[in-house]
Amino acid sequence: MLRVDQLAYYPVKGCAGTPVRAAEVTATGLALDRAFMVVDEHGMCRTQRRFPMLATVRPIPADGGLTLTAPGVEDLHLEVAIEGPRSAVAVFTWEGKGIDQGTAAADWLSTVLGSPSRLIRVPPDHQRATDGIIPGTAGFADSSAILVTTTSSLDGLNERIAEQGGEPVPMNRFRPNIVLSGWTEPHTEDGVRRLAVGEVELGYTKMCVRCPVPTVDQDTGTRAGPEPIRTLARYRRAPEGGVTFGIKMAVLRTGRVNVGDEAVVPEWAPPWA
Known part of the structure; x- marks a missing residue:
């Protein structure tokens, strides 16, 4: 069976x-699956193709917040921004909008990846075919x-x-x-x-x-x-x-x-x- x-x-x-x-x-998809992504300074998604160490970043959603953990750095606890200005983002050929999760997340991810990065969330009015x-x-x-x-x-x-x-x-x-x-x-x-x-x-x-x-x-x-x-x-x-x-x-x-x-x-x- x-x-x-x-x-x-x-x-x-x-x-x-x-x-x-x-x-x-x-x-x-499964609730909260790929609800966030890491992007470069131009809004393009960062993936394990170029940054395999992303696999060691463990996101833990809980009570409307998000905790990020990775080896060698302190955990980061975020209050998730669901509303706010939209930023232009891209997943390869798809282009859309996302909500930036702030400077603390950007600094933390930039340190872990060794390259300027920001954390973006899917907006409530997200539309993608x-x-x-x-x-x-x-x-x-x-x-x-x-x-x-x-x-x-x-x-x-x-x-x-x-x-x-x-x-x-x-x-x-x-x-x-x-x-x-x-x-x-x-x-x-x-x-x-x-x-x-x-x-x-x-x-x-x-x-x-x-x-x-x-x-x-x-x-x-x-x-x-x-x-x-x-x-x-x-x-x-x-x-x-x-x-x-x-x-x-x-x-x-x-x-x-x-x-x-x-x-x-x-x-x-x-x-x-």
Whole structure:
């Protein structure tokens, strides 16, 4: 039986994830997922592609505030600004607006990253249309609201890595929101077009084409490549370039989802797709 094996959200884009046993799923994904992001002086998002040490920054939302922790520096406790002037920001090709979280957050992040940085929050009136087979919306995620992976796909990948004499990689290298278990065949998720899990229904937008971030050790914030990208390149090349692992999905029905919930696939891709 297909079930939810893991759930996680990422309060600050590019920073450490927060595993949870249950989550509310909104139109933009798991509640507070990518609600914040770190930007440079021009408003462009900072990610682990250039700043792998972001993985060691752990955001802890609580009671309307946000605590940021990182090795070697004092914790920073912030009162989150939900209203205020909008700043121009960008997530790669998407351009929008965000609410700056102030000088203290900017100074703290600039120190940790060694480069001028600011912390931005999604505004209450945030509007963003995401593309794909089934379009939707998202916060500051790269594109779609939710990333789904499966334990069988990771097992299949790690078997291939081991055959080449490499070490297995953990699931957190791929930074998924929902991890499913119960299938035996790797990459069965590729054919899912609609997914019902808990109270939630999701719709397929696209395959997840992976950047170099899965080569970053999420515990140390250091590049530990070339795996898993090297092995994925041997059998998971995308037609448009890059390699794939997992699927991106839009939220069609909001609600609650729990670890252990049964997952059902009401619609699969047609066999000729």
